[in-house]
Amino acid sequence: MSAVIEIEGLRKTFHSMRSGRRVAVDGFDLLVEAGQIHGFLGPNGSGKTTTLRALLGLVRADSGRMTVLGEPSPELLPRVAGQVGAIVESPQFFGNFSGYRTLRLLARAGGVPVSRVDEVLDLVGLSDRGDERVKGYSLGMKQRLAVASALLKDPRLLILDEPANGLDPAGIREMRDLMRSLSASGVTVLVSSHILGEIQLICDHVTIISRGRRVASGRVDEVLAGHDRHEFLVRVAEPERAVELLHAADLTAVVDGEALVVGGVDDPTVISRVLGEQGLWVGELTPLRPDLESVFLELTGAYEHPSVPRQVDDSSLPHGEAVIDLDRGVDA
Amino acid sequence: MNLVRAELERLSARRFVQLMVVLLVLAFAVTAATTLVGSHKPTVSELNSAREQAADARRSMEVTHQQCLAYQDDSLPSGTNETFPSDCSAIDPIRQDRLPIAADYLSGVFNFADQARPLLYFLIAFLVLFGFLVGASYIGADLNSGGVVNLLLWRPRRMTVLAAKLGTLLGTVLVLALLASAAYLATFWMIGQTAGLPGRLDGDFWRSLGAVHGRGLVLVLLASAVGFAIATLGRHTSAALGALAAYAVVWELGGRLVLEIIDARRPDRLMLSSHIGAWLSGGARFFDPRLCAGSSGTDYCEGFYSLTWPTALAVLLLLTGGLTAAAFAVFRRRDLI
Numbered sequence: 001m002s003a004v005i006e007i008e009g010l011r012k013t014f015h016s017m018r019s020g021r022r023v024a025v026d027g028f029d030l031l032v033e034a035g036q037i038h039g040f041l042g043p044n045g046s047g048k049t050t051t052l053r054a055l056l057g058l059v060r061a062d063s064g065r066m067t068v069l070g071e072p073s074p075e076l077l078p079r080v081a082g083q084v085g086a087i088v089e090s091p092q093f094f095g096n097f098s099g100y101r102t103l104r105l106l107a108r109a110g111g112v113p114v115s116r117v118d119e120v121l122d123l124v125g126l127s128d129r130g131d132e133r134v135k136g137y138s139l140g141m142k143q144r145l146a147v148a149s150a151l152l153k154d155p156r157l158l159i160l161d162e163p164a165n166g167l168d169p170a171g172i173r174e175m176r177d178l179m180r181s182l183s184a185s186g187v188t189v190l191v192s193s194h195i196l197g198e199i200q201l202i203c204d205h206v207t208i209i210s211r212g213r214r215v216a217s218g219r220v221d222e223v224l225a226g227h228d229r230h231e232f233l234v235r236v237a238e239p240e241r242a243v244e245l246l247h248a249a250d251l252t253a254v255v256d257g258e259a260l261v262v263g264g265v266d267d268p269t270v271i272s273r274v275l276g277e278q279g280l281w282v283g284e285l286t287p288l289r290p291d292l293e294s295v296f297l298e299l300t301g302a303y304e305h306p307s308v309p310r311q312v313d314d315s316s317l318p319h320g321e322a323v324i325d326l327d328r329g330v331d332a
Numbered sequence: 333m334n335l336v337r338a339e340l341e342r343l344s345a346r347r348f349v350q351l352m353v354v355l356l357v358l359a360f361a362v363t364a365a366t367t368l369v370g371s372h373k374p375t376v377s378e379l380n381s382a383r384e385q386a387a388d389a390r391r392s393m394e395v396t397h398q399q400c401l402a403y404q405d406d407s408l409p410s411g412t413n414e415t416f417p418s419d420c421s422a423i424d425p426i427r428q429d430r431l432p433i434a435a436d437y438l439s440g441v442f443n444f445a446d447q448a449r450p451l452l453y454f455l456i457a458f459l460v461l462f463g464f465l466v467g468a469s470y471i472g473a474d475l476n477s478g479g480v481v482n483l484l485l486w487r488p489r490r491m492t493v494l495a496a497k498l499g500t501l502l503g504t505v506l507v508l509a510l511l512a513s514a515a516y517l518a519t520f521w522m523i524g525q526t527a528g529l530p531g532r533l534d535g536d537f538w539r540s541l542g543a544v545h546g547r548g549l550v551l552v553l554l555a556s557a558v559g560f561a562i563a564t565l566g567r568h569t570s571a572a573l574g575a576l577a578a579y580a581v582v583w584e585l586g587g588r589l590v591l592e593i594i595d596a597r598r599p600d601r602l603m604l605s606s607h608i609g610a611w612l613s614g615g616a617r618f619f620d621p622r623l624c625a626g627s628s629g630t631d632y633c634e635g636f637y638s639l640t641w642p643t644a645l646a647v648l649l650l651l652t653g654g655l656t657a658a659a660f661a662v663f664r665r666r667d668l669i
Contacts, residue, residue, distance in 0.1 A: 053667075058484060058485075058669070077488045081486070092482070093482070097345060106486055108337055149482075
């Protein structure tokens with residue numbers, strides 16, 4: 001598949017008279033191929049939005065190479081801008097304009113037929129509220145309008161930064177369905193979000209960023225498989241005796257409440273055989289598969305000390321990497 | 333062209349622009365209404381009386397001039413207590429800029445020819461303020477709210493987007509200024525025709541008024557561009573307002589005071605307000621007693637110096653051009669976050 005977005009070695013440092021310098025993105029790589037719904041994850045302040053802004057020419061990168069639809073960005077971004085729909089953070093719209101007028105204005109500025117406005121309003125579920133002023137919109141409605149503005153160009157590439165912000169559960173589901181249908185029609189989608197369950201449901205590929213560096217990337221199932229500890233939840237009548245038996249069979253096992261967590265198991269029939277041979281019958285045997293949230297928290301070190309409030313810059317780097325000394329400063 | 337149309341729609345929909353237009357119309361209406369109420373068409377007897385008074389005044393000036401000449405020739409009868417200038421040409425009626433006319437002796441009568449120029453100055457002052465504030469708020473609010481970012485996601489050409497905004501601003505302000513001034517002058521001309529006096533509306537009058545009007549429009553455009561440029565550099569509308577206030581207080585007031593204390597020569601030529609005045613009125617003269625400090629008692633020293641309109645225009649263009657170029661250069665490389 002051809003690369004739709006390529007980022008290599010992106011580095012961006014913000015400087016501030018008051019707060020000094022802060023490395024927001026530090027040698028970050030990203031590859032999004034045609035047809036993917038690619039999730040872009042990272043804790044607050046990890047450099048997600050800065051990366052997207054740099055890609056779209058809104059901030060100047062210190063170094064690195066970026067291409068969008070095969071064109072170097074930001075130098076030749078205007079060549080492909082008509083095929084890229086993007087929202088970065090929560091876009092601000094003119095409050096006195098109606099949703100329809102807002103989109104009509106953007107359509108005019110971008111040379112898009114005005115007839116497209118009604119189509120996208122319908123797509124995001126705002127066709128009945130398009131004549132109302134934007135300042136009267138809820139956060140979720142503004143977010144829908146933002147997505148509509150990104151869809152206006154009928155893009156080949158859609159970049160959505162936190163599209164589910166402010167959406168109610170039904171809206172989140174609609175957004176999910178919309179992205180799936182867009183992907184099915186050949187649109188490549190890069191979506192950043194904090195709602196990890198959503199990303200897992202929607203995306204086929206994922207890249208995780210922490211403190212400006214890529215800490216994981218690939219197919220979602222492969223990333224999850226890479227963090228699978230081959231653990232199983234086991235319920236038996238005598239947990240303590242079961243632990244002893246499993247240890248004797250060179251398996252790791254710990255009591256977790258009324259059940260056991262048994263690790264390092266490739267074939268779960270081993271557990272039922274070891275315990276069954278000693279007259280302990282297994283009542284439940286459930287594989288403990290990692291989900292995106294647990295992988296994300298593990299990779300970014302975002303949940304190491306639940307009792308201590310976590311600071312924005314407390315995220316971690318890839319295993320084995322030295323922690324770079326970041327000056328605290330400008331919020332990217 | 334599409335971008336300009338879109339920008340035009342945004343600009344015209346801005347509440348601040350609408351508010352300023354309403355204020356303009358309101359100020360215009362109040363001025364016109366008070367003029368209309370305070371003026372009346374003079375009666376024949378009022379006109380005759382005014383003409384007689386003007387003729388008397390002109391005769392009196394001629395008599396005084398003749399007496400002055402007689403005084404110089406020592407042919408004036410003794411016992412005359414009047415004092416005369418050493419140079420009688422100073423009171424020669426022929427050398428005066430204008431002689432008393434009937435309109436000078438008509439109270440409560442609006443005279444368009446006499447009042448058009450100050451009225452136009454008032455309108456230009458308002459339009460200069462309008463242009464500066466609208467220019468600053470147009471880009472300042474857009475930069476601050478993320479509107480520019482939104483637009484750049486659609487048209488990732490920074491120079492084109494900023495140029496379209498500036499061009500739209502200047503075009504809109506120019507059209508508005510032209511319409512407002514045309515309506516303004518036409519209204520007062522009509523008041524002069526119907527409820528006052530039109531005055532002497534000859535070719536010289538219209539040429540002079542047209543020149544003031546043209547220079548005023550240029551000043552309005554320059555003020556709009558300056559407001560736009562400073563707000564772009566400072567990212568906020570308030571940057572332009574702050575810069576204006578700081579300049580007025582620090583340089584026009586404080587700087588002028590310091591220049592006086594250190595006895596600097598021709599301090600007014602260093603003030604932007606002097607150049608604005610010189611440009612608008614086609615030239616300005618400033619008094620500086622220091623200019624006569626070295627002259628001997630026998631030489632006549634007037635103590636005035638002039639600022640010509642070409643010099644004033646060059647200063648204003650240099651300032652506006654410099655600020656605008658700086659705004660474009662900074663915007664081209666700026667991180668938009």
